[in-house]
Amino acid sequence: MSQKQLKRHDRSDIFIHWFNAVCWLLLLITGLALFSNPEIDPVGSGYPAFVRSLVGGGGNLLLIHVTLGFIWAGGLLLYIMINLKGALFFLKEVFVVSPARDIPWIIKKMVIMTVGPKPLGDNAKLPDQGYYNMGQKAFAQASVVGCIVIVVTGIIMFLSDRTLGAEATALVSWSVTLHYLAVGLVFAGLLVHIYMAAISPEERPGFLSMFTGHVPEGYAKHHHKIWYDKVKSDSGSES
Amino acid sequence: MSTKQAQLAMVIDSSMCIDCKGCMASCKIANDSPEGQWRNWVKHSVPDFTARFPKIHFQPGGCMHCDNPTCVQACPTGATYKDKKDGTVHIDSSLCIGCGNCIPACPYDARFRNILTKKADKCNFCAERREQGLMPACVDTCPTKARVFGDINDPESEASRLLAKNADRLVRVVNAKTDTKPNMIYLGETAPLNWPVEAKMPTAMVALTSVVNPLVRTVVGLSGIGVAVMLVRQLIAGSGSEDDVHDESGTDSQNKGGDA
Ligand code: HEM
Ligand code: SF4
Ligand code: SF4
Ligand code: SF4
Numbered sequence: 126m127s128q129k130q131l132k133r134h135d136r137s138d139i140f141i142h143w144f145n146a147v148c149w150l151l152l153l154i155t156g157l158a159l160f161s162n163p164e165i166d167p168v169g170s171g172y173p174a175f176v177r178s179l180v181g182g183g184g185n186l187l188l189i190h191v192t193l194g195f196i197w198a199g200g201l202l203l204y205i206m207i208n209l210k211g212a213l214f215f216l217k218e219v220f221v222v223s224p225a226r227d228i229p230w231i232i233k234k235m236v237i238m239t240v241g242p243k244p245l246g247d248n249a250k251l252p253d254q255g256y257y258n259m260g261q262k263a264f265a266q267a268s269v270v271g272c273i274v275i276v277v278t279g280i281i282m283f284l285s286d287r288t289l290g291a292e293a294t295a296l297v298s299w300s301v302t303l304h305y306l307a308v309g310l311v312f313a314g315l316l317v318h319i320y321m322a323a324i325s326p327e328e329r330p331g332f333l334s335m336f337t338g339h340v341p342e343g344y345a346k347h348h349h350k351i352w353y354d355k356v357k358s359d360s361g362s363e364s
Numbered sequence: 365m366s367t368k369q370a371q372l373a374m375v376i377d378s379s380m381c382i383d384c385k386g387c388m389a390s391c392k393i394a395n396d397s398p399e400g401q402w403r404n405w406v407k408h409s410v411p412d413f414t415a416r417f418p419k420i421h422f423q424p425g426g427c428m429h430c431d432n433p434t435c436v437q438a439c440p441t442g443a444t445y446k447d448k449k450d451g452t453v454h455i456d457s458s459l460c461i462g463c464g465n466c467i468p469a470c471p472y473d474a475r476f477r478n479i480l481t482k483k484a485d486k487c488n489f490c491a492e493r494r495e496q497g498l499m500p501a502c503v504d505t506c507p508t509k510a511r512v513f514g515d516i517n518d519p520e521s522e523a524s525r526l527l528a529k530n531a532d533r534l535v536r537v538v539n540a541k542t543d544t545k546p547n548m549i550y551l552g553e554t555a556p557l558n559w560p561v562e563a564k565m566p567t568a569m570v571a572l573t574s575v576v577n578p579l580v581r582t583v584v585g586l587s588g589i590g591v592a593v594m595l596v597r598q599l600i601a602g603s604g605s606e607d608d609v610h611d612e613s614g615t616d617s618q619n620k621g622g623d624a
Binding site for chain 1: 442458463477568595
């Protein structure tokens with residue numbers, strides 16, 4: 126690559142992203158099979174029984190899911206401890222929204238991605254975006270809030286038959302409901318996330334950056350103009 | 365019910381019950397129920413003192429291993445399930461998370477949250493004893509043989525014979541609003557009758573099944589459709605479309621109308 130590269134992700138960022146993705150996959154496979162009730166059947170009626178038979182029963186499945194959950198949450202915690210600066214930078218970039226720029230961006234982007242730019246006419250130009258665009262922010266916000274809900278409700282369910290008394294069962298029961306709700310909503314976003322990141326051609330440099338840590342300058346300027354300008358002016362003033 | 369599979373059941377002649385509570389004591393010992401918690405009971409009618417000899421009726425009971433078990437509907441994990449092989453309603457305690465959903469869902473208050481294991485507990489028709497070829501402890505103990513246990517789908521069983529002999533005087537104690545089709549069948553008049561309550565699904569479980577589950581399905585479905593539409597557009601428009609794809613080589617990033 127002849128083009129100059131900009132650093133986008135730290136090694137710990139890359140590690141935690143793929144660690145999180147693998148954990149999510151395994152937690153989804155095991156978690157969806159933990160529901161076994163005629164009224165809730167997210168995947169299909171044979172699925173829970175099938176997964177349970179693979180691991181030697183529902184009790185083992187619960188144990189595997191809970192263990193994976195602790196490994197996942199522990200990994201996230203470790204990342205925050207090791208790279209607190211990175212985590213805070215991520216949170217700031219994700220939760221600071223500039224409505225004047227970001228709302229038109231997300232609306233136009235959705236139109237362009239589904240029906241094409243024609244309906245927008247001359248208005249098809251997207252407002253400049255920062256480190257993350259509004260789509261990435263929305264998904265990341267859902268992920269952060271969702272993951273907090275998932276971890277907290279997961280711990281409550283884990284403690285239910287260990288330390289909690291009978292008076293806490295309403296809390297446990299609501300935890301089941303909220304755990305599923307949070308996973309479901311993040312998963313809905315995840316479908317779009319995976320499409321945008323791995324399948325849609327225009328984000329290819331972004332996809333590669335989740336392995337290399339770098340993006341080409343042209344891509345940064347094009348997709349994340351505000352971030353690009355900031356990096357440029359920062360490095361200009363420092364050197 | 366199907367005639368081929370077994371349906372273990374208890375046929376009870378409650379007029380024989382003398383309220384000795386032997387069934388309760390033996391059950392507690394056989395199943396290590398903690399202090400203050402019982403898998404079975406002996407209920408009694410309101411004593412009638414107007415007769416020459418005061419009259420009272422005793423009614424032994426426990427989990428009724430229902431054909432339409434509302435406790436199973438309330439359990440999110442399937443820890444509580446109707447065993448198709450023997451018709452019992454069973455708790456897989458390794459899968460039970462002690463959420464307590466099933467407890468108010470039983471019209472008979474047959475379940476409790478075991479204070480030691482912190483999981484749901486109830487009569488399991490003495491599964492451990494049956495495995496060793498023994499009768500349930502309560503049945504074994506009963507001095508008057510008020511409780512008769514067996515497979516009511518097997519016409520040869522004593523329970524079936526009793527049912528056949530008393531076909532016109534069988535009583536199932538049910539709540540009018542929640543008929544769980546219990547497999548505890550009383551012979552002749554029994555009392556009390558109006559004690560089962562309406563099954564109550566915990567609010568969180570109602571929210572899960574009637575709001576959250578349809579919501580999640582809808583949102584995931586819409587998201588899936590969105591991705592499919594984008595994919596189709598990507599395939600039709602091709603990555604060469606200059607509307608939404610910038611110069612991949614990125615050497616110079618002049619804007620081309622779309623993505624900026
Ligand atoms: C096959 C699965 C996945 C792929 C291919 C993928 C790909 C990517 C890529 C390429 C980025 C970098 C975007 C950029 O900085 O330009 C990214 C960021 C991110 N990923 Fe993933 N990811 C996957 C799974 C997940 C999962 C399971 C989660 C969490 C539930 C997740 C959460 C995030 C978040 C919060 C970000 C930062 C915000 C964003 O870029 O949207 N990812 N992902
Ligand atoms: S009696 Fe109660 S606990 Fe037993 S099967 Fe029927 S509904 Fe479930
Ligand atoms: S407490 Fe009852 S409803 Fe909850 S998991 Fe255990 S058996 Fe199922
Ligand atoms: S069958 Fe066993 S568990 Fe059930 S009430 Fe009788 S002794 Fe107790």
